[in-house]
Amino acid sequence: MDTKLRAILPDQELLKFYEQMALCREFEESCAEQYTKGHITGFLHLYSGQEAVAVGATAGLHRDDYILSAYREHPQAIIRGADPKRVMAELFGKATGICKGKGGSMHLFDPNLSFMGGYAIVGGQFPIAVGLAFASKYRREGRISACFFGDGAVNQGTFHEGLNWARLWELPVLFICENNFYGIGTEVHRSSALADIHKRTCGYNIPSEKVDGMDVMAVYQAVKRASEWVRERNRPYLIEAITYRFRGHSMSDPGKYRSPAEVELWKERDPLPNFATRLVAEGIASEDNLACLRAKATAVVREAVQFAEESPWPDDREVFSDVFAANGEEVCPWLK
Amino acid sequence: MAEINYRDALNRALKEEMRRDPSVVVWGEDVALYEGSFKVTRGLLAEFGEERVLDTPISENSIVGVAVGAAMGGLRPVAELMTVNFALLAMDQIVNHLAKIRYMFGGQASLPVVIRAPGGGGSQLAAQHSQSLESYFMHCPGLYVAVPATPADAYGLLKSAIRDNNPVMFLEHELLYNSKGTVPDDPEQTIPFGSAEIKRQGSDVTIVAYSRMTILALEAAEELEKEGISCEVVDLRTLVPLDTTTFIESVNKTSRAVVVSECWSTCGVGADIANRIHENCFYSLAAPVRRVSGLDVPMPYSRKIEKLCIPQVVDIVKAVKETMEAKS
Incomplete structure (x- = not known):
């Protein structure tokens, strides 16, 4: 908190952080409303409370660095550049969705943004992130793989296989653990023998650090520093961002395993108002400026919902398309 | 038309496809320095070097998963599972990822991945090393499954598999590696998938x-x-x-x-x-x-x-x- 914001980034970038966090929050809260109305169905895992991680981390990466995440990934996709309209349409199951309505909330993907997917098998993204890093190194592209995952994923074999593999083959993977303390209802110390997740990399000779995941500047600075370290050395690194989800695991979870006092305590650390206070205190924005940015986010989300509502359902013929690729079709056209 | 065995037919197909396309890479347990448990990858490390022919840890799920990622990043990995029995350790990446990524992401990605796996019984390897699991893969939409019987088919189908834009489970039979047969000299004479x-x-x-x-x-x-x-x-x-x-x-x-x-x-x-x-x-x-x-x-x-x-x-x-x- 000591360093002044302006010493880190220009005003415009700082305001963008606020605007992006506001957009994430607005988007997620709107999703909850649309789920209640029955417009969004299936599983819905919301990100509210964790915005500082997606926003700070994405800003700390290069635009073409790969991003992979789990199933609580709407903000990662949107901050990387996915159109909120098409993300909302995906959640509505519409043909205009980012994956034509075939993936839904847990499977957002846009290779043109190097956003390489939301995965719904816990820990499934680890080897894929390692493979993308291998391809980048092999093709001498200089991009790294940023692999987001939750605290619940670190007891899957793929976490350990992925860490070992990335270090063994010297691959540029930045592992970013979003530790929100709960894998559904199981608190981290009830599932991990060593609950300090960042310390678990020592068995693989991979450096790591812990960062305040409720502070967008702290996340940004840590990821920026770590990603350059990874890029220069072709070596993996792990960041554990300590954060909190304000809602349950998914829409069906009332969150009874957490005391109201605990939730309230974390809400006092809400990344949005806290960052707003700093912006105002340091004379970067007025309350009015920030209210304007929030209103803008509300408008973007309202437009997204309208777009999703008005979009057509997928054609029945879509059921059979995309199982297999046609030969002769260009593979990975986004790499050109 | 040269007469060679099934193992050498596969080996020739691998070498030719690696020469033809620099995006083809090979990895698996003991495929490089040791040249493969069944020696199908003999000579690959010597010819193509350690950047393209890589030994992996014994982490089958990742052998497949890393191939999935590499394919999404523009390569054509040919991953070897030492035997098909170990594919059971990789079923999450095979079934939940390799087979589904294209569909669940709305056709935005192709996964040109070949998973080679020897299998079958008859060598007194008992319950955990004698399985024929092809129906497991055939059951799952999104995977091609090749099951060659002769050296010519092994050669022609493996070349098609590597050139194909889709995931292929390439199931070799351990008792066929020494079987002989004629194989065409023309490296472009591949065998299309779906032709009995x-x-x-x-x-x-x-x-x-x-x-x-x-x-x-x-x-x-x-x-x-x-x-x-x-x-x-x-x-x-x-x-x-x-x-x-x-x-x-x-x-x-x-x-x-x-x-x-x-x-x-x-x-x-x-x-x-x-x-x-x-x-x-x-x-x-x-x-x-x-x-x-x-x-x-x-x-x-x-x-x-x-x-x-x-x-x-x-x-x-x-x-x-x-x-x-x-x-x-």
């Missing part, structure tokens, strides 16, 4: 088989010929895509069918093939479709009883004769 081959023409009964069972079916047909029974042997070559036309036309011609597969009988490949024959050839059939399959037991070690669990030539001969005896 009539390996022997006949008129009385159709035997549908694949992988090593094709070889046994041909031997059975030879014996039956001496007894005046003319067998047509259809080798499926790929289970996905499945060339149904060739065996349906054959059965409609012969009016009798025996389906042979090494995998377990229950929910096995043969069950699906037999069903397709019933649905498409019912009114041409002179006898019920017979199946010859592996017995529904874990594989025992002792060679005396192991033999009972794997279809033998004598079993195929018996099934064909029973089919011939059925009244039309």
Whole structure:
């Protein structure tokens, strides 16, 4: 908190952080409303409370660095550049969705943004992130793989296989653990023998650090520093961002395993108002400026919902398309 | 046309495709320095170097998953699972990721990944090392499944697999590695997926088989010929895509069918093939479709009883004769 914001980034970038966090929050809260109305169905895992991680981390990466995440990934996709309209349409199951309505909330993907997917098998993204890093190194592209995952994923074999593999083959993977303390209802110390997740990399000779995941500047600075370290050395690194989800695991979870006092305590650390206070205190924005940015986010989300509502359902013929690729079709056209 | 064995045919296909396309990379347990447990990757490290031919840790799920990621990043990985039995450790990446990524992401990604896996029984390797798991992969939409029986098919199908834009489970049979056959000299003479081959023409009964069972079916047909029974042997070559036309036309011609597969009988490949024959050839059939399959037991070690669990030539001969005896 000591360093002044302006010493880190220009005003415009700082305001963008606020605007992006506001957009994430607005988007997620709107999703909850649309789920209640029955417009969004299936599983819905919301990100509210964790915005500082997606926003700070994405800003700390290069635009073409790969991003992979789990199933609580709407903000990662949107901050990387996915159109909120098409993300909302995906959640509505519409043909205009980012994956034509075939993936839904847990499977957002846009290779043109190097956003390489939301995965719904816990820990499934680890080897894929390692493979993308291998391809980048092999093709001498200089991009790294940023692999987001939750605290619940670190007891899957793929976490350990992925860490070992990335270090063994010297691959540029930045592992970013979003530790929100709960894998559904199981608190981290009830599932991990060593609950300090960042310390678990020592068995693989991979450096790591812990960062305040409720502070967008702290996340940004840590990821920026770590990603350059990874890029220069072709070596993996792990960041554990300590954060909190304000809602349950998914829409069906009332969150009874957490005391109201605990939730309230974390809400006092809400990344949005806290960052707003700093912006105002340091004379970067007025309350009015920030209210304007929030209103803008509300408008973007309202437009997204309208777009999703008005979009057509997928054609029945879509059921059979995309199982297999046609030969002769260009593979990975986004790499050109 | 050179005569080489199944192992060398695969090895030649790998080398030629690696020379042809620098995006082809090979990895797996002991494939580089040790040159493969079955020596299919012999000479690869020496020719292509450690950037393209890589030994991996014993982490099967990641052997597949890293290939998934590499394919999304523009490469054509050929990953070897030391044996197909270890694919069970990789089923999450095979079934939940490799097979589904293209579909669940709305067709935005192609995964040109080949997973090579030797398998099959008959070497007294007991329950955990003798399995034929092709029906597991055939069951899952999104995977191609190749099951070559001869060196020529191994060569031509592996080249097609590497050039294909889709995931391929390439299932080799451990007992076929030393089998010999002629292989075309032309490196562009590949075998398209989804084309079964009539390996022997006949008129009385159709035997549908694949992988090593094709070889046994041909031997059975030879014996039956001496007894005046003319067998047509259809080798499926790929289970996905499945060339149904060739065996349906054959059965409609012969009016009798025996389906042979090494995998377990229950929910096995043969069950699906037999069903397709019933649905498409019912009114041409002179006898019920017979199946010859592996017995529904874990594989025992002792060679005396192991033999009972794997279809033998004598079993195929018996099934064909029973089919011939059925009244039309």
